[in-house]
Amino acid sequence: GAGVSQSPSNKVTEKGKDVELRCDPISGHTALYWYRQRLGQGLEFLIYFQGNSAPDKSGLPSDRFSAERTGESVSTLTIQRTQQEDSAVYLCASSPGLAGGQETQYFGPGTRLLVL
Amino acid sequence: QKEVEQNSGPLSVPEGAIASLNCTYSDRGSQSFFWYRQYSGKSPELIMSIYSNGDKEDGRFTAQLNKASQYVSLLIRDSQPSDSATYLCAVHNTDKLIFGTGTRLQVFP
Numbered sequence: 001g002a003g004v005s006q007s008p009s010n011k012v013t014e015k016g017k018d019v020e021l022r023c024d025p026i027s028g029h030t031a032l033y034w035y036r037q038r039l040g041q042g043l044e045f046l047i048y049f050q051g052n053s054a055p056d057k058s059g060l061p062s063d064r065f066s067a068e069r070t071g072e073s074v075s076t077l078t079i080q081r082t083q084q085e086d087s088a089v090y091l092c093a094s095s096p097g098l099a100g101g102q103e104t105q106y107f108g109p110g111t112r113l114l115v116l
Numbered sequence: 117q118k119e120v121e122q123n124s125g126p127l128s129v130p131e132g133a134i135a136s137l138n139c140t141y142s143d144r145g146s147q148s149f150f151w152y153r154q155y156s157g158k159s160p161e162l163i164m165s166i167y168s169n170g171d172k173e174d175g176r177f178t179a180q181l182n183k184a185s186q187y188v189s190l191l192i193r194d195s196q197p198s199d200s201a202t203y204l205c206a207v208h209n210t211d212k213l214i215f216g217t218g219t220r221l222q223v224f225p
Contacts, residue, residue, distance in 0.1 A: 033212065042204060042217035043160070056211055091159055104150070105213065107159040 002026065004108035006092050012114045013082055021077045021111045023092030030072050030097030033105060036061075038088045046090075049075060050097055082115045089113070119143060120207050122216035129223055135192040137219050139205030142186070148208035149181055151190045154218065155201045163203070164190065195223045 005024045013019050025032050034046040045059040049069040060066070064083075069075040079086055089112050093105035121140050129135045137151075148167050152160035166172045166179040166188065178191040188207075192199055202218040 035215075043206075043213075043215040045212050045214065048212050050211070059212070103148075104162050104165060107161070110159050 004092055004094050004106055006090075006108040006111050008111060009109060010112045010114075012116065014116055015084060016081055018078065018080045019082055019113065021079075021090050021113070023075045023077070023094075023108060025073070025075070025092070025094030026106055028096070029094035029106075031095040031103075031105075032069060032075050033093045033095075034067055034075070034077050035091045035093065036088045037091060037110075043091065046077070079113075082113075084115050087113055087115045119209065119214045120205055120216040122203075122205050122219045124217060125220040126222045127219055129195050129221070131195060131197060131223055131225050133195050133223075135195045135199065135221055135223070137190040137192075137203050137205075137221065139188045139190075139207075139216055140186055141188070141205075141207045141214075143207065143209055143214075144183075144186060146183075146207045146209060149179070149188045150206040150208075150213065151177075151179060151188075152204040152206060152215075153201045154204055160204055192221075195221075197223045197225055199223050 007022045030051045032049040035043040047067045048056040064080045067077045089110040091110045092108045095103045095105045150165045151163040154160045164179040166181045172179045176193045180189045202220045204218045205216040206213040
């Protein structure tokens, strides 16, 4: 079956532009996560969606970052007025959502963002 | 103190040896623990999950958990060059996973 997909796979943008990253979770997975991974670093939690509950936005680094999810499907992560420090791989993961987050997360291939 | 700590490595072991990867965490209430493997330029993939104190074995991999010491480890027996990757420890916290920065493992022939 299809795994988590993300688009675009690579994005190069100029400082100050807005970017939108997309994630398609595994069908039927109600939980969806966004992470950021800077070069040589671990995964930094950004935001978590679970069904129709209010998302956990506690990891978003600034108000330039926002994310939306349509029902239990596609999610978009938007970064406004991009800065060079936003350059990273943005990873999306999904899970069935049956165990309050205590379950295996399946990762997409990531979007590599480079801000010039 | 970081919530999840790992030695960044690299940890170099010869082919056929046992590789031991360690992780400590700060939240004593954590209940679920995961080891992910990440090849360079790729996304993380799950190796093992462990929820109870003790050992859990799956093929060449053994996860060990000691909640009293807030310590979780991953042993890889008969290490192969294909095991060369970064191993990420992840600990469940409230509704999300907190990841360590990872340990880079190098298995040389």
